[in-house]
Amino acid sequence: MQALDKRLTFPHRSFPSIHVAGTNGKGSVAAKIAAALEFQGYKTGLYTSPHISSFQERICIHRKMIPQSDALAILSSLFDATEDLTLSFFDLITALAFTYFKQEKVDFAVIETGLGGRLDATNVIHPILSIITSIGWDHTHLLGDTLEKIAREKEGIVKPNIPLVAGPSAAPFYPYAIPAPPGENAFFDLENQSIAKTALLHLQKQIPISNEAIQRGLQIRPRCRFEIRDRLILDVAHNPDAFKKLVQALEFHFPGRKFPFYMAFSADKNWKQCIEIAQPHASEIFLLKGAYPRLVSPEVIQAQFPSLKSVSLEEAKEGVICGSFYIMNYFNEIYNDLL
DSSP states (O other), X not given: OHHHHHHTTOXXXXXXXXXXXXXXXXXXXXXXXXXXXXXXXXXXXXXXXOOSSOGGGGEEETTEEOOHHHHHHHHHHHHHHOTTSOOOHHHHHHHHHHHHHHHTTOSEEEEEOSSSSTTOGGGGOOOSEEEEEEOXXXXXXXXXXXXXXXXXXXXXXXXXXXXXXXXXXXXXXXXXXXXXXXXXXXXXXXXXXXXXXXXXXXXXXXXXXXXXXXXXXXTOOOTTSSEEETTEEEOOOOSHHHHHHHHHHHHHHSTTOOEEEEEOOBXXXXXXXXXXXXXXXXXXXXXXXXXXXXXXXXXXHHTTOTTOEEEXXXXXXXXXXXXXXXXXXXXXXXXXXXX
């Protein structure tokens, strides 16, 4: 990625950036900060991952996806420039984002890491502010088998003389982290708002940004983060920490009420612990079949949880759909109304 970045003459240097890492919450925090800057009148790029239905969702300016024509034109030039380099899909999309933001002359870009931080493709940037939202168990096969090792990878985005905002879920590793919102079952978005607000108040010392723009930005939440649609709740929780926040959100919004859960997981996720976290809060748990080829089959999970039934997503009429980003795309294909 460094070689590609140099070959492209460092496109990210044409705009100031805010870099966001963390196990959970980083996409929401990035979206809130970008929205606040937008509401202030700054032309603001936002780079997040993964996507739900189209990779164009990852690259937005003012919450509008990169047009297909721009994506194809830039990718074509990238392919020509990288024939001799071994690059991942994420490397190319990151370079596409930086090049597009430069082309469109954004005032700011908010950049979310893909995985970890230290070796992440986004870590070629030199931001004006770094943010670590949380440290938790995910991608342990790549980031390490202890929280300390995972924290080391996340803190790889920290750079000399660049301010750092650390969220309350990162507190064991950063004693100066901002405090958690009060309440045992506080809604997880309150924590995301607190992190984003701290970051924006810091930026406010350097650039004009009104309190009104900040408050409007804090209310923005990406799709499928405890998104209530009729009688269904869509949430991309896919690791134990995210499941803990999901059940806390249910208790916050619907105290004492139990819902049916409809779940599917990618093979590298700790689905056993996620199910165990959900069980006390679920009226019943169903495993989604046929949702996406990369997801663990219900039969594999039923070997450890034989009482769980498998159903198709069309049978989910009321309850919580969770476990993976991929399910949300499947939901969109069935109902054609997510985007």
